[in-house]
Amino acid sequence: MGFGRRELRMPGREEAPVGRGALAYEVPERHVVLRTGLLGPYPEGYGVAEFALGCFWGAERRYWQVLAGVWTTVVGFQGGFTPFPVDDEVRTGMTGHAETVRVVYDPARVSYEDLLVLFWEAHDPTQGFRQGNDVGTHVRSLIFVRDGAQRDAAEGSLAVYQKCLTEAGYGEITTEILAAEEYPFYPASALHQQYLAHNPGGYCGLGGTGVLYRA
Template sequence: MLFGRQTLRLPSPEEALPGRPEREFPVPERHTVLGNSLLGPYPEGLRVADFGLGCFWGAERIFWQQPGVWTTLVGYQGGHTPHPAYEEVCSGMTGHTEAVRVVFDPQQVSYERLLALFWESHDPTQGFRQGNDRGTQYRSAVYTHSEEQLREAEASREAYQKVLTAAGHGEITTEILPAEGRPFYAAEPYHQQYLDKNPGGYCGIGGTGVACPVGLT
């Protein structure tokens, strides 16, 4: 295996890079836009949702702009390598996808609304790719934090598949799995709220142009 090689096959646990026992860099204390804590502890009553929809720079901005979202942070999830570095994730040999953790107030914004944002903000039929971004780290994913979230995510996938199919799109490739057993590893400080710090920075996020079904807003 060549480090840096971009594979379109997820590695097995045995093939994955070994990683490290703990994070090797500090995570900023506060969100640069929302002003709230990135890692918590979060106020009582807030909920957590995790999404992967391509390059996490643009994905994070979509969610921090949503009223009712308390904080967001970007990281790596769904793979095997503990506490990976960005370069390791990009090699395709950690199994992680680029993810956004969304901490939200369910009294102000529903999980259903966040799912609608998720589906409409990328193309979930592209497999290990989003637009010009190609690699396993760009795959579409939802990692759920309760049985209710899992049910809602699976129901929304079924509903959205119907409207995508009607519009001539292919099968959804999004993985929907429990977050339990799939730790979220915060990304390096320069990735956090990247497009706030670099307003003219790259954003490869783009939807299909298909609106979510009624009931997903």
């Protein structure tokens, strides 16, 4: 989702908008494609993973379309400072949030490592504050980890994919790996949930490098 060019730097916490104490909009109860709940509670034993890889419209569609075992997907904002941000605030680049997709999955059918492979191949993690024509801090590359196992898998996969990219002539990966508990996930409004299911011809600048993940 392109919001135009702005100064490409992360804001400080003291620069971020004050925010609010609760969501300022309603979020749909169910996924329009998968017909599953968006905000939980999720089925017992299912895993939760959160990734920022540019335009969250396309990122969400990749996960619900490609991988069997994905139970639901939700788009939102994560990685910033402003509590319960609204879309207009995020677009300024001053909240610090990135467009993020939450993926709830059945680990008996799809592994966290499989989710990571899709993450790496679906975008260019070397572009910093950019994905294709989309420019800004809100489209930077992030992995939010929920425990030590996810962190180990994320760090290991980053090292593997860096080798793949280097061999293909790409530069250094800029993806950050952050603790999810330190950065709350705020679901986006109904307009953004499963946007490309409602608008199949809608614009999304998400695109990978074409370099396959090879362990």
